[in-house]
Amino acid sequence: MRSYTLIAPAKINLHLEILGARADGYHELVMILQSIDLSDEISVQASDRQAIRVRCDHPEVPADKSNIAYKAANLMATEFPAAFAKYGGVDITINKRIPVAAGLAGGSTNAAAVLVGIDLLWNLGLTQSELEELGAQLGSDVPFCVGGGTAIATGRGEQLSALPSLNNIYIVLAKYRSLAVSTPWAYKSYREQFGDSYLNDIHSLSERAAAIHSGPIVKAILNKDATEIAQKLHNDLERVVLPEYPQVLQLRETFASAGVLGTMMSGSGPSVFAICESQQQAEQVKLRVRETIPDEDLELFVTRMTSHGIQIASSV
Numbered sequence: 001m002r003s004y005t006l007i008a009p010a011k012i013n014l015h016l017e018i019l020g021a022r023a024d025g026y027h028e029l030v031m032i033l034q035s036i037d038l039s040d041e042i043s044v045q046a047s048d049r050q051a052i053r054v055r056c057d058h059p060e061v062p063a064d065k066s067n068i069a070y071k072a073a074n075l076m077a078t079e080f081p082a083a084f085a086k087y088g089g090v091d092i093t094i095n096k097r098i099p100v101a102a103g104l105a106g107g108s109t110n111a112a113a114v115l116v117g118i119d120l121l122w123n124l125g126l127t128q129s130e131l132e133e134l135g136a137q138l139g140s141d142v143p144f145c146v147g148g149g150t151a152i153a154t155g156r157g158e159q160l161s162a163l164p165s166l167n168n169i170y171i172v173l174a175k176y177r178s179l180a181v182s183t184p185w186a187y188k189s190y191r192e193q194f195g196d197s198y199l200n201d202i203h204s205l206s207e208r209a210a211a212i213h214s215g216p217i218v219k220a221i222l223n224k225d226a227t228e229i230a231q232k233l234h235n236d237l238e239r240v241v242l243p244e245y246p247q248v249l250q251l252r253e254t255f256a257s258a259g260v261l262g263t264m265m266s267g268s269g270p271s272v273f274a275i276c277e278s279q280q281q282a283e284q285v286k287l288r289v290r291e292t293i294p295d296e297d298l299e300l301f302v303t304r305m306t307s308h309g310i311q312i313a314s315s316v
């Protein structure tokens with residue numbers, strides 16, 4: 001049976017700005033999303049049973065219909081019933097390395113990999129933008145995960161404009177294994193606490209553009225200047241997550257006192273990343289954080305920014 005093995009990278013948010021609440025329950029955002037070199041491996045294999053099956057080596061990730069990888073395959077089967085009938089079922093195997101429920105788009109990148117894998121398995125020849133449109137039906141972060149790299153995301157996160165890629169900027173990533181933050185809770189809390197500061201009353205596009213704060217970090221990205229990027233990191237969701245989760249606040253403070261270029265929570269948390277001058281500094285910072293917080297529940301990774309989205313590792 002034919003199969004593809006795909007590399008599915010995680011993302012961090014270099015900028016996350018909430019512009020307002022939308023009628024559909026989502027929030028209008030301006031984000032800068034960045035792929036990192038910390039990936040799951042997804043294999044998508046044709047099967048002779050007319051069914052979708054998911055296996056995952058991580059005990060906390062469901063292997064049933066609630067897995068977003070299952071939902072991605074089911075969407076492809078619904079959108080392309082003739083191909084589903086012709087090529088048969090799909091067996092999906094997920095080797096999970098990205099921390100779960102971390103604000104790193106772990107599920108979203110798995111879904112993007114399944115879309116890419118099934119497109120190849122069924123010879124559909126979909127374009128990147130067609131794959132991104134399908135991804136938007138599964139989650140706001142899924143379209144970005146298809147192509148990855150560095151991008152500005154607007155709307156609810158699904159409208160993408162590519163930025164020049166940032167390679168080899170080293171980061172340290174920290175996440176407490178047992179700590180999870182609900183994304184709906186984070187947005188809802190923000191709306192309840194800071195709804196008044198929304199830009200909903202700004203109607204003209206030029207007024208709205210002038211009020212958006214992502215300009216300085218975009219300039220830093222265009223300059224490919226790690227120090228400048230690190231100084232301009234921003235995440236509105238920190239305003240609700242840090243007061244509620246002291247461990248996340250402690251990670252931010254521990255990174256800051258370790259002399260990194262800059263530090264921020266990713267997405268809705270609870271993972272925190274720190275931008276470093278070099279791989280060597282990143283390794284030193286990792287050791288220092290480990291000494292300061294010798295809690296085995298804390299996972300620490302040294303990784304780097306990458307320009308890759310979903311990639312094919314092998315095909316049989």
Ligand SMILES: C[C@](O)(CO)[C@H](O)COP(=O)(O)OP(=O)(O)OC[C@H]1O[C@@H](n2ccc(N)nc2=O)[C@H](O)[C@@H]1O
Pocket residue numbers: 013016025026027028029031103105108138139140141142155156157183184185187188267268
């Ligand atoms: C926090 C981020 O990861 C940052 O990149 C994303 O904004 C969330 O991306 P995601 O997990 O793919 O989000 P979705 O699965 O689309 O939505 C999960 C929930 O988050 C909230 N949500 C998400 C995106 C958005 N623009 N506004 C929202 O209010 C909604 O309550 C939604 O029900």
Ligand SMILES: Nc1ncnc2c1ncn2[C@@H]1O[C@H](COP(=O)(O)OP(=O)(O)OP(=O)(O)O)[C@@H](O)[C@H]1O
Pocket residue numbers: 060061062066067068069094099100101102103104105106107108110111141183267268269
């Ligand atoms: N393939 C999957 N990988 C990881 N989690 C999954 C998957 N499918 C479903 N889930 C469930 O989704 C929840 C969120 O996990 P995920 O790792 O995607 O969060 P996240 O990194 O915060 O995502 P995002 O940054 O897109 O909001 C988990 O609690 C898990 O049970």
